[in-house]
Amino acid sequence: MEFHSFLIKYGEIGIKGKNRYLFEDALMRQIKFALKEVDGKFFVHKCHGRVYVDCEGRYDYEETVERLKSVFGIVGICPVVRIEDKGFEELQKDVIHFIEEMYPDKKKTFKVEARRAKKQYPMNSMEINCELGGAILDAFPEMKVDVHHPDIRLNVEIREEIYLYSEIIPGPGGMPVGTNGSAMLLLSGGIDSPVAGYMVAKRGVELEAVYFHAPPYTSERAKEKVVDLAGIVSKYAGPIKLHVVNFTDIQLYIYEQCPHEELTIIMRRYMMKIAEYFAKKDGCLGLVTGESIGQVASQTMQSLAVTNAVCTMPVYRPLIGFDKKEIVEISEKIDTYETSIQPYEDCCTIFVAKHPVTKPNLERIEKSEENLNEKMASLFREAVETAEIILVK
Ligand SMILES: Nc1ncnc2c1ncn2[C@@H]1O[C@H](COP(=O)(O)OP(=O)(O)OP(=O)(O)O)[C@@H](O)[C@H]1O
Numbered sequence: 494m495e496f497h498s499f500l501i502k503y504g505e506i507g508i509k510g511k512n513r514y515l516f517e518d519a520l521m522r523q524i525k526f527a528l529k530e531v532d533g534k535f536f537v538h539k540c541h542g543r544v545y546v547d548c549e550g551r552y553d554y555e556e557t558v559e560r561l562k563s564v565f566g567i568v569g570i571c572p573v574v575r576i577e578d579k580g581f582e583e584l585q586k587d588v589i590h591f592i593e594e595m596y597p598d599k600k601k602t603f604k605v606e607a608r609r610a611k612k613q614y615p616m617n618s619m620e621i622n623c624e625l626g627g628a629i630l631d632a633f634p635e636m637k638v639d640v641h642h643p644d645i646r647l648n649v650e651i652r653e654e655i656y657l658y659s660e661i662i663p664g665p666g667g668m669p670v671g672t673n674g675s676a677m678l679l680l681s682g683g684i685d686s687p688v689a690g691y692m693v694a695k696r697g698v699e700l701e702a703v704y705f706h707a708p709p710y711t712s713e714r715a716k717e718k719v720v721d722l723a724g725i726v727s728k729y730a731g732p733i734k735l736h737v738v739n740f741t742d743i744q745l746y747i748y749e750q751c752p753h754e755e756l757t758i759i760m761r762r763y764m765m766k767i768a769e770y771f772a773k774k775d776g777c778l779g780l781v782t783g784e785s786i787g788q789v790a791s792q793t794m795q796s797l798a799v800t801n802a803v804c805t806m807p808v809y810r811p812l813i814g815f816d817k818k819e820i821v822e823i824s825e826k827i828d829t830y831e832t833s834i835q836p837y838e839d840c841c842t843i844f845v846a847k848h849p850v851t852k853p854n855l856e857r858i859e860k861s862e863e864n865l866n867e868k869m870a871s872l873f874r875e876a877v878e879t880a881e882i883i884l885v886k
Contacts, residue, residue, distance in 0.1 A: 497574060533552020
């Protein structure tokens with residue numbers, strides 16, 4: 494038996510009234526985006542408060558399910574067999590055929606759940622449940638009815654056509670991207686920041702990203718790696734506008750003017766400032782980083798406080814309480830891990846001091862930054878003006 498549609502189940506808590514429209518429309522937009530490269534013709538629509546994906550003709554079932562599993566907001570994907578309404582007797586035959594094929598092992602309990610969207614259908618839902626239940630018991634005497642905890646919940650939806658489904662494939666949950674504003678992700682080539690982006694996108698936040706490189710100290714290949722990572726994250730998050738900023742002159746200038754043990758922290762503050770510049774320009778509501786407490790010198794509570802102090806926007810750090818192992822697990826699950834561990838240089842590691850401060854003091858750092866005069870203002874301007882914009886999708 495072939496599946497011709499998917500019923501998309503989504504968490505409905507908190508999506509009453511106008512929010513419901515926004516939620517459903519964003520969900521449909523994301524589903525279309527997720528399916529755009531899958532073999533087949535898809536029609537995504539909502540009908541009677543439900544979202545469906547109808548598949549026309551031949552399509553790649555496995556790939557379709559795989560892609561739908563990456564759409565935030567979906568809690569369940571139900572593959573549907575659509576049949577023509579040729580009267581109740583035919584429906585009974587189709588239902589038996591459906592059970593026959595879907596469940597080779599018949600030692601199961603079941604429940605029929607009929608729903609009539611087409612109210613002029615000559616039987617009501619209760620009658621359909623009883624009659625179909627009886628027909629199934631007649632056809633497969635080893636099956637039993639259990640209305641409370643059935644193994645098989647056979648859904649029969651009467652519409653212009655009849656929809657049969659029983660399986661629910663779990664979706665990723667979360668909120669559809671586009672329902673919660675947008676944020677600027679500081680995306681490095683490491684393991685953490687792609688995971689951070691994924692997690693924020695899962696809450697419905699649209700992403701832009703900024704990557705700082707330092708040619709010729711960092712290679713073109715290091716940049717490609719970040720573009721690849723943005724590509725993987727965009728499978729979940731939708732298209733990502735990636736800003737690639739040449740950070741070399743700013744880094745060299747800090748190196749020249751400031752104590753070397755403060756380099757990393759000052760550099761980090763400038764990254765935040767530049768990210769915030771782009772974020773404000775594009776109407777993002779916050780910054781996102783892959784930092785977690787205590788991982789490295791620049792991520793002690795003191796360092797995070799000093800980095801944070803330069804930002805006027807909220808900085809979201811979804812990995813703040815995670816161990817590396819937990820972050821790696823997510824990166825494997827979302828498929829960024831293999832790309833993240835490719836060994837290319839990062840601009841942060843190039844000018845790093847042997848003994849960076851681990852407990853920086855904000856006043857001292859600000860004092861050191863006073864050495865950076867108007868030249869920094871012009872380097873800053875140049876960095877943002879020459880940023881390369883790549884639309885990753
Ligand atoms: N070159 C860069 N471009 C953009 N953002 C960066 C860059 N380097 C660091 N960041 C941001 O700062 C955060 C902390 O970076 P750091 O190098 O200290 O830690 P990390 O644990 O190696 O993070 P990651 O695994 O994401 O690289 C990153 O998660 C990222 O959000």
